[in-house]
Amino acid sequence: MTYIIGRISGVFGAVAALASLALILVIVFEVTSRYVLHAPTVWAFDVAYMLNGAIFVFAAALTLRLNQHVSVDIFSKAIPEKVFRAMEIVVYLLLILPAISLLTYAGWSEFFKSWATGEVETVSPWQPKIWPFRFVLAIGLTALWLQVLARIFAPAENTTQY
Numbered sequence: 001m002t003y004i005i006g007r008i009s010g011v012f013g014a015v016a017a018l019a020s021l022a023l024i025l026v027i028v029f030e031v032t033s034r035y036v037l038h039a040p041t042v043w044a045f046d047v048a049y050m051l052n053g054a055i056f057v058f059a060a061a062l063t064l065r066l067n068q069h070v071s072v073d074i075f076s077k078a079i080p081e082k083v084f085r086a087m088e089i090v091v092y093l094l095l096i097l098p099a100i101s102l103l104t105y106a107g108w109s110e111f112f113k114s115w116a117t118g119e120v121e122t123v124s125p126w127q128p129k130i131w132p133f134r135f136v137l138a139i140g141l142t143a144l145w146l147q148v149l150a151r152i153f154a155p156a157e158n159t160t161q162y
Helices: 002-036 044-065 081-117 131-153
Strands: none
Touching: 002 044, 002 131, 044 131, 081 131
16 A cells, blocks of 8 residues: 555656646746746746645655655664654654644645635736645645655655665
């Protein structure tokens, strides 16, 4: 099961990489349009922040799978591996899993609410529907939630490369 969750995280990581390329293209288009053609876009800011949010949540699960989140290794290296693993499981069960569960629940709740009401981004002159962005956030948070479960049942992959 952890293998399947790891593959899901890998797919979302690849999607985050593609979204990064899309973000670069949007920013280059906006800058060119604004400063070369003197015709700024009405949509670039909204697309950019939505892509940035998608990149963040889609990359989070893969980052956890590869054990690349920021951590303080000074203390963890001084503890025997079995003790550290037991502490890690307790922290993930008591702190991280409940927090990610609440965030994921809130993400899905916000998606369904915005989808049902047809909510639009009110700050933007473009006023896009907001539910696609919230859907992406909910999916990304779900992938992270699954990866947290996988981390509880199996340690992170060893990513040390020399």
